Structures are given as C-alpha cells and as structure tokens.
Amino acid sequence: MRYIEPHGHMVSRTTDDYQAMVTAGCQAVCEPAFWAGFDRGSAAGFRDYFRQLTEYEPARAAKFLLPHYSWLCLNPKESEDLGLAREVLALIPEFLGRPNVLGIGEIGLNRNTRNELRILEEHVALAVRHDQLILVHTPHLEDKLKGTRLILDLLRGHPGVRPGRVIIDHVEEHTIQQVLDAGFWAGITLYPDSKSSPPRAVDMLEICGRERIWLNSACDWGVSVPLAVPKTALEMRRRGHSEDFVDAVLFRNPVRFLSQCPKFALRAESAG
Amino acid sequence: MVDHGFVPVRAKLIEVAAFLDRVERYAVADDFRCAALRRAAALLVDGRPARARRILEQLSDPTTRPDAVSSGKAALGAWAGQPPSAKRKA
Numbered sequence: 490m491r492y493i494e495p496h497g498h499m500v501s502r503t504t505d506d507y508q509a510m511v512t513a514g515c516q517a518v519c520e521p522a523f524w525a526g527f528d529r530g531s532a533a534g535f536r537d538y539f540r541q542l543t544e545y546e547p548a549r550a551a552k553f554l555l556p557h558y559s560w561l562c563l564n565p566k567e568s569e570d571l572g573l574a575r576e577v578l579a580l581i582p583e584f585l586g587r588p589n590v591l592g593i594g595e596i597g598l599n600r601n602t603r604n605e606l607r608i609l610e611e612h613v614a615l616a617v618r619h620d621q622l623i624l625v626h627t628p629h630l631e632d633k634l635k636g637t638r639l640i641l642d643l644l645r646g647h648p649g650v651r652p653g654r655v656i657i658d659h660v661e662e663h664t665i666q667q668v669l670d671a672g673f674w675a676g677i678t679l680y681p682d683s684k685s686s687p688p689r690a691v692d693m694l695e696i697c698g699r700e701r702i703w704l705n706s707a708c709d710w711g712v713s714v715p716l717a718v719p720k721t722a723l724e725m726r727r728r729g730h731s732e733d734f735v736d737a738v739l740f741r742n743p744v745r746f747l748s749q750c751p752k753f754a755l756r757a758e759s760a761g
Numbered sequence: 762m763v764d765h766g767f768v769p770v771r772a773k774l775i776e777v778a779a780f781l782d783r784v785e786r787y788a789v790a791d792d793f794r795c796a797a798l799r800r801a802a803a804l805l806v807d808g809r810p811a812r813a814r815r816i817l818e819q820l821s822d823p824t825t826r827p828d829a830v831s832s833g834k835a836a837l838g839a840w841a842g843q844p845p846s847a848k849r850k851a
C-alpha cells in the first residue's frame with residue numbers, strides 16, 4: 490500500500506512516527522505552517538520556524554527516505570496582531586524559492602474575526618502574486634460553518650484565485666458540499682475527538698464522490714494519530730471498496746493536487 | 762455494515778446517555794452546551810436523513826458577519842447564542 494500524508498505537523502512528532510509512517514507505506518509528507526501552541530513574540534521567531542520547515546525537518550525526514558514538503562504562512566490564530574502579521578507576511582517571499590516549499594498554508598480563519606479576514610486576504614494576494622498553491626484551514630467546531638462561508642466568499646471574490654489550485658481542509662458533513670460545488674479541493678482530517686473519523690470520512694467519499702478529496706491526519710502536538718490515513722484504508726476495504734479506490738483517495742488524489750507545484754516529486758520507485 | 766458498526770456505536774450512545782445523567786447529578790445540565798447536546802440528540806430520531814450534517818449545522822454559529830474582535834478563547838463545540846427555536850419558546 491502507498492499513501493501520502495498531505496497534512497502533518499512533523500516538527501511536533503517523534504522519529505518513531507516517521508518510522509511508523511514509512512513502514513505503513515507513506516511516500517511523502519507535507520507540513521503546513523501552524524500555531525506553536527503559544528503566540529510567537531516576534532517575526533524572528535517565525536523566521537526560525539520557516540528555517541525549521543525548509544531546512545531541518547526535510548533533513549530529519551530524509552533519514553527515513555521520506556520526501557518532506559512544507560507550506561508557509563502565519564497561522565490565523567496569530568492574525569490579531571496586525572503589525573506582527575504583516576512583518577511575517579513580508580518574510581515569506583524569501584522562502585518561497587526553497588526546494589521543499591509547495592505554497593501558502595495553512596491560512597484561513599480561527600474565530601472568524603475581521604483581523605483574521607484581513608490577514609487571510611493578504612495571504613491570498615501573496616499566493617496569487619507568486620503563483621502559489623493554497624492550503625486553507627477552516628475553523629473549529631461551532632465556528633466551522635460560518636468560517637467556511639466567509640472563506641469561500643473571500644476566495645470567490647478574488648479574481649486571481651483558481652479553485653483547482655486551492656484545497657480547503659478540515660471539511661465535515663456540513664461544509665464539504667459547498668467547498669466541492671465551488672470547484673475547490675476538500676481535505677478531510679481524521680481526528681479521534683473532533684473533525685472526522687474514518688467511517689465518517691468514507692461516508693463523505695461515498696456521498697460526495699472521490700474526485701477532489703484528500704485525507705490527512707493533521708498530526709501535531711495535540712490528540713492526533715499519525716497513521717490515521719493508512720488506517721482508514723481498512724474501513725474502505727471492509728465496505729468492499731477496491732484497492733484502486735483506496736489508491737485513488739490515499740495516493741493518486743493528493744499527488745494530482747500537489748503535482749501542480751513543479752517542485753513536488755516522489756522517489757522514483759513510488760511514482761509508478 | 763451493522764455487524765461491524767453496531768457495538769462501537771452502541772457504546773457511544775450509552776456514553777451520551779451517561780453524560781446527560783451525570784451533568785444532571787452535578788447540577789450543570791443548564792450549561793448551554795448540555796442544552797445544545799439535548800437539542801442535537803433529538804435529531805437522531807426524527808426519521809429524516811443527513812443526521813450528521815444537520816447536527817453539525819445545529820451546533821454551529823448561524824451568524825454570517827465576521828466578529829469585530831476575538832474573544833481570545835478557543836471554540837467550545839456549541840454556539841453560545843440563542844438558536845431561533847429556543848428563542849421562540851423562551
């Protein structure tokens with residue numbers, strides 16, 4: 490079995506996790522920039538984080554022969570300080586040329602505030618200006634529906650945004666259809682206590698079609714399971730889905746989206 | 762489908778029931794989240810499809826304008842405002 494982990498915060502995981510992922514068939518891991526669990530105090534703190542995502546973490550993954558890619562941004566949780574947010578936005582272009590950078594993400598909304606929307610808009614403009622792929626985080630729990638609508642409105646209102654180059658992540662049953670209907674890709678996150686479970690993820694695939702959907706574990710420092718994506722294959726097989734279905738959702742779909750960035754490449758033996 | 766799914770889901774349903782009992786014993790059943798859970802649970806047996814979607818919608822903030830300022834707090838899982846149906850009853 491082969492699969493892609495398109496959303497994993499590996500800086501907060503152990504080498505044991507890398508080993509387990511590779512053993513389970515992981516062919517590449519993609520790491521969006523995210524919140525550290527506390528608000529960073531300065532732009533210099535972000536510069537160090539971007540160096541970690543583009544220098545240190547790919548080297549750590551390479552020890553397990555795993556290609557590592559990253560996405561850069563300032564997390565919506567840290568958008569309230571507009572001054573700091575704009576300093577960080579100004580830093581990003583110098584990192585976009587790094588060999589493992591796929592695009593801008595995970596941008597989006599957290600508590601659906603005006604400042605978060607402002608910084609989201611500036612991230613989108615930056616991505617369009619530099620012709621980057623976009624990975625969008627949708628808010629948690631009771632904020633997800635409203636946040637998804639605000640995000641869709643903003644993206645649809647931007648003339649430079651091509652929906653096929655944007656993935657809107659952490660969709661659930663109440664948001665997936667509007668994301669797909671607007672032409673965007675949708676990411677389903679497999680979490681033990683929130684977001685989606687493997688059975689619900691497979692329900693959504695059965696109901697909404699598998700064309701523009703990827704699955705991810707979004708593993709980080711919180712309650713999360715780095716092997717959630719390959720474990721979901723069992724739920725698919727139990728329901729009688731073919732190996733081709735499993736491969737399409739877990740491997741070929743993320744590869745199709747990510748390959749829109751010419752830097753995305755797999756090791757020769759997994760690409761076949 | 763049923764052979765594999767029934768026992769784990771049975772366990773989750775009993776957890777819901779025990780949680781609702783527990784918050785009553787501890788006299789915190791008035792918390793807006795507990796009230797939201799009871800309203801959401803009613804959708805399970807209304808005989809209509811798309812229960813998961815409808816429960817998620819019912820637990821969501823239905824407003825559409827961005828908030829002026831952040832509360833600085835994390836989301837809680839249920840909307841703290843008054844749902845239109847509860848308002849009518851009140």
Ligand SMILES: [Zn+2]
Binds near residue numbers: 498707
């Ligand atoms: Zn994430």
